[in-house]
Amino acid sequence: MVKYQEIAKDLRRKILNKLYLPSEQLPQEKEMCLIYNVSRITIKKAVDELVTAGLVIKRRGAGTFVKSVNDATVQELSLVQQFTGFTEANQGKSIKSNIIRFEIVHPSADVADKLQIDIDSFIYDIIRARYADTEPFVVEYTQMPLDIIPGLKHDVLLDSIYHYIQSRLKLKIQSAHRAIRAMWPNEIEQEYLKVDTNFPVLEVEQVAYLDDGRAFEHSISRHRSDKIIFKTLSIRA
Incomplete structure (x- = not known):
């Protein structure tokens, strides 16, 4: 598993375990670079994985937010x-x-x-x-x-x-x-x-x-x- 996939898996786990709540903003790219000790390109690819999976949305000029869906829906979303x-x-x-x-x-x-x-x-x-x-x-x-x-x-x-x-x-x-x-x-x-x-x-x-x-x-x-x-x-x- 490459680095961005490991990060995406960790973020997915945190979302499903309610460490990041529905409608909550994820840390900014710069902050996640420090958390995971990787480049912004790697963070962007990891976040894009979550967008594709339907777990988060990107809002221009605002950041990345966890989607507001109930527990069952989060765990059973189909891939895009x-x-x-x-x-x-x-x-x-x-x-x-x-x-x-x-x-x-x-x-x-x-x-x-x-x-x-x-x-x-x-x-x-x-x-x-x-x-x-x-x-x-x-x-x-x-x-x-x-x-x-x-x-x-x-x-x-x-x-x-x-x-x-x-x-x-x-x-x-x-x-x-x-x-x-x-x-x-x-x-x-x-x-x-x-x-x-x-x-x-x-x-x-x-x-x-x-x-x-x-x-x-x-x-x-x-x-x-x-x-x-x-x-x-x-x-x-």
Whole structure:
């Protein structure tokens, strides 16, 4: 194990053992250079490992902070390489989107809290059914702040929102916090997923973050349970 990986492992252990608390700032690079007796380049590579793992965020001009997530989520975060949108996750297939709802509204108090915005802000409120090779896979309920993701139009929703964010807006998607539950389908899902009331769906609630720490998406996705497998890689201290 090279030096920066040893440092990343030590910092990860301290975060998981609550030596650094959620929202707490890590020591500055200069201070960590003295603590670990290494160069700033080595510290930067170690911290970048934690950013990739979804444990910390970098805030420009402020420093590096531990993410504010609960104990279970911290220990079960997937690596960022496993974080993809529907289109990317189904490469090689013919992707189709059916726009059920596309409006600009004020967020509910709960959504505003998760997106870290004011309830007087404006968000996109989107419902889409997604298909791969004509087969229904998922109904997505998505909220995104207008000031972070400007310019969304119907043509983007029919394609890939994540591709638009990364290729057109030049923003970097960093991580996502998820909760997964088994649910019964509502009327929308019964219609668009072609299931009945006794067919369970897998619900994934997600808050996704850019590399500067801003929450850009709250979504609830209801997947056909026979069409989806979620794979995670847990991080051990």
